[in-house]
Amino acid sequence: MRTVIYLDVLLLVNFVVGAAFLLAAGLLCGACCSPLRLVGGAGTAAVSALALLAPTAPWPLALTYKGTTAALCVAAAYGWQGVRNTARLTAWFILLNLTLTGALLLPGAACNNLSFYLPVSPGLLLASTAGVCGGVQGVMHLLGRSGPACFEARLRVAGQSVELKALCDTGFHVQEPLSGRAVVLVRLGAVHLPEALQTYLERCLAGGGGEPRPEWGVRFVPCQTVAGHCLLPALPAALFCGGRAQEGIYAAFCDTPPPQGGWTALVSAETASLLGK
Secondary structure (H helix, E strand, O other): OOOOOOHHHHHHHHHHHHHHHHHHHHHHHOOOOOHHHHHHHHHHHHHHHHHHHOOOOOHHHHHHHHHHHHHHHHHHHHOOOOHHHHHHHHHHHHHHHHHHHHHHOOOOOEEEOOEEEOOOOHHHHHHHHHHHHHHHHHHHHHHOOOOOEEEEEEEEEOOEEEEEEEEEOOOOOOEOOOOOOEEEEEEHHHOOOOHHHHHHHHHHHOOOOOOOOHHHOOEEEEEEEOOEEEEEEEEEEEEEEOOEEEEEEEEEEEOOOOOOOOOOEEEOHHHHHHOOO
16 A cells, blocks of 8 residues: 655644644753744754655664754754753653654554654644643643743843843842842843943952943842852843843843853743743
8 A cells, every 4th residue: 555645744744743842842851942943943853854755774874863853953942052951852852752653653654764654644643742742731730840941032231132041040039229120130241242331340240340321320239149248230121032021120240150051141030920931
């Protein structure tokens, strides 16, 4: 019996399945990606499914291909998250795909280069994908989120926009003392500001500083850490993420070294929730 594969259906279904499993892997690892990057990762997953139509390769080559394409999908969606986090994302992405394959592996399934063509309708396949992702959501609801909740955001400060990788820290509750406005803690070494302002902030964090220009609107925010009490320079700012914005906040700057996970800003749980995170 001849099997007919429609290329457009193959690509579309694998695009949706790839997007769903990339999001589920991010949920399991506490990582987030932008919609544009998600499209890139899902598109890579869809194109990788064309291996089903290629000549059969030896299993070591097929296994290498599957692992490499999975890593490329994760890299397109999440970028470089460090060796450990990238490996975790890739492993979960592969395991979720295998979970779907195992749940639907029926007599008559075609397999080539470790890519399966299952004898089910696209609707049933997508419904089963939703079931796998729903199971992940249920587990995470019962056990809690795994790992740091990072998301991509954009900070408008000093008349320019800065891309950030924000980390939601439930223990971060810093506010600007005079106005009571929310504060975002930003690593100064991870952003680029106008030269004069950057120099001033660096001097402040080194214990110097001098008089700031009035147009900068500099405030000093008290911050208590395990290392002791300090005053951090802060500027009026606005934070944007996924079409949502929080105006009228302050961006306080610190000189901490690059932390594990690569975040560039800390936000409170309240600020993250206002941004839909």
